Amino acid sequence: MATDKRFDGAGPDERYLAALREGRFMLQHCEECASVRFPPALVCRVCGSPRLIWRESPGQGVVYSTTTVRDRSGDYNVSLVELEGGARMMSSVDGVLAPPIGLPVRARIVSEADEVHVVFEARGEKP
């Protein structure tokens, strides 16, 4: 059975999670147009190229938008954070109910049982 070697091995979602479980926050960079994408996928979202390579993220981002979810068991924050290359992810900012848009934040990997994800905390002063 002849498969295309470029796509052999685990798929992008599994690779992302496997790295996260090992404590590395990895993002895909396009070798054609240098775009960075999240969530993971097989092709570049900007130019359609399948030439994506994984690079460890410095984990420095800014809050792109934010909402406070009102819940009987306690209000909590849901934010979109913009990372290098314009990649954006849903997450939450630790200990802040309503972080201002533009707030610089830093990534932190959280592992709970068999679940692993990235949250953010404020870094430095508001710009």
Add this chain to the structure above:
Amino acid sequence: MSAGLRGRGAIVGIGNTQRWNAPGRSPFDQLQEAAVLALEDCGLSMSQVDGLYCAMSTSGLPVLNVAERLGIRPKQADGTMVGGASFLFHLQSAMAAIEAGLCEVALICYGSNQLTAGGKLASMPDPQPYETPFKPRYPISSYALAAARHMHRYGTTREQMADVAVAARQWAQRNPDAYVRDPLRREDVLASRMVSDPLSKADCCLVTDGGAAVVLVSAERARDMPQPPIYVLGTGVAVSHRQISAMPDLATTCAVESGQRAYAMAGVSPRDIQHVMLYDAFTINTILFLEDLGFCAKGEGGAFVSSGAISPGGALAVNTNGGGLSCNHPGMYGLFTLLESVVQLRGQAGERQIPGANLSLAHANGGVLSSQATAILGTAVTL
């Protein structure tokens, strides 16, 4: 090339169950009643339907379920599911299918029991593993993120969003079939319980039951129907993302693209449009679509609304049935935008009738601002 579809098809029948709170009825019951009403409206029989278009959040195989219940054997079908905009995607597909000779009588239909099913409503199997850990409330938190971004970027205020809900209610008060018609003031919206900042309960659409259907045939065939044909002059669809984190710019939707496509096919511009239906799942939607469809400049949607422009008596008649905010919202509202456009263009809208309306734009949204579909409809004088 798409300009070749301009006016080639017409909506000749509409059905609206107007059963917004109907215990004991399944989504299929609502849909079937609407289909019967739409066919009776145009004098066609069920057996003449040879094109079937439907989408439901409660069925993964809607075409099969609906065809069986209606007892029809379609030779053309499309169950495209892009959320609440699906039915305007279907309209474009049905226009092309009729023009290509794939079918002659297309039925686009929908039914829901979202209100009476309450918590028992099965949700779509569409997991979002990159969102779930953060517990956004679906779909409101995604729209809240877009609203927060629009406020940050353009200075839009909660008061301006509240005015969207107030205008919708004022229209609903002129529609005896709207589900909620109590007076509503800006202060009431601002005092409403916050759900996902900056959106409060009063910024959200209703949750109702309902069923809707339209019958589309070729322009030639439409001439011999009992109701005045309402011609489809332009359609446009666009898709930009699934989850809100992947939306290219949270303050601008791909209604820009669907709108440009529809205007180009119809050969008209926003200032020609006399009546507008915008899918208002949340108050921010109306502001986004007014801007993205060219009815005001980008970033000025809030001020446009607060000037009274979309309220009864204002410069632009918008959501004259009361919209998803005050008339009805049975899970996926898209098809109801078309129904109100047709009612207005036929001159059958009673107290809320826009005098002499010949050109109407209906716009539907799906997912979390993910899919956008625009239709431009006109009476015979616009051909």
